[in-house]
Amino acid sequence: MIITDTHTHLYSEAFAEDREEMMIRALEAGVSRFFIPAIDASYTEAMLDLEAKFGDYVHLMAGLHPTSVKENFKEELGHVEELLAKRSFCAIGEIGIDLYWDKSTLDIQKEAFRHQIQLAKEYKLPIVIHCREAFDEIFEVLETESGDDLYGIFHCFTGNLQQAHKAIGYNMKLGIGGVVTFKNGGLDKFISEIDLKHIVLETDSPYLAPKPYRGKRNESAYIVKVVEKLSELYGVSQDDVASITTQNSKDIFSI
Template sequence: MILTDTHTHLYYEEDAGKRAALMQRCFDNQVTRLFLPNVDADSVKQVYELAEAYPENCFPMLGMHPCSVKDGWEQELDTIRASYGPHKIYAIGEIGIDLYWDKTTLPQQVQAFKQQIVWAKQLKLPIVIHCRDAFNEVFEVLEPEQGTDLRGIFHCFTGNLEQAQKAISLGLHLGIGGVVTYKNAGLDKILPQIDLSHIVLETDSPYLTPVPHRGKPNESSYLIYVAQRVADVYQVSLDVVAEITTANSKHIFGV
């Protein structure tokens, strides 16, 4: 069985011993494929270092998180773009719109989002979308971009059925993480109406820790709990969920 964490910030742990222990716990739980999104220019180095330490298991993604769109964001985005060359990357992300923390930067967030979609298409790479309190705004950006060259993941999907179907119609997979284990999240009602071929798994470690570890820092090894809950929701085996979602991730990222 191979489990794929399509979205983890495990590189935040810089202590070598603790990081090695985190990775070993992943391997112990069959989580052997980890995709690493940066969030700003400073985190590019951390992403690359972890990918270099575990080249068979960790795969870099680069982009500007919408919460990083602040004064001087254009220069920072240029710095991130310049770092694409030395290392192979597998997606542009995480990118998108976040109106939970700051609504005043919406025009700049949209501008950065659109620019990075252009880069993804130029490089023939998928995008990994961060969306918080911004479904309408994200779809407004994506709809004109729809086509065979638009693909990727709607990271940490927590929307309704209509929003799920809209994302899928735009060529995106739904990233399902720890929220699916939360009692009143509602994903257990939506997912059975979505074919598993449209689903990938993620942790967003160290955030959104699944039950039974909710309240503690998340880690990629906890993907096993997400996968088991998804298996329960779909009434299939854990092996089936692992096989299909990992195959989906390979289709998206090409590795």
């Protein structure tokens, strides 16, 4: 069983003490594909170091996270452009809009989001969207940018059924992780109404650990709990969940 973690911050300081052991646990659990989102320039070196150590398994994205869109965002976007010009990446992400932490930066978050969508189109790459308390704003941008050259993943999808269908309508897969195992997460009430061909798996580790690890540090090995829950909800085998979602990730990332 090959499992793909389409969104994991393996370079996080949370893994500083046991990163290699954590990777071994994930590999032993069947996870052999790890897709690594960017945050901002301060993490680039750590991401490149991760790739140097685990290059057979990890695939890096380039991008500016919406919570890192500050006064210097144009300088940060310049850094993203420099990286893209130097080497290949699997996606532009994670990008989007986050209104949970700071609503005052909405205008420049939109500007950064649009700019990075244009970069994705230029380099023929998928986008990986971060959306927190910003579905309307994200959909507004996607509507103006929609087309055959816009596609990717709606990371950590936590919306409702209507929003799920809308995201899929913009050529987005839904990134499903630990929230689907939460008692009051809401996803378990309708996710089986979405065809598995629209789903990819993720952990967002070290965040959002699934039951029974909720509240603890998340890691890629715990994605098996997401596989188990989706197997239960869809009424298919865990092997089917793993193989279908891995194929979906191949369709998106072309890896």
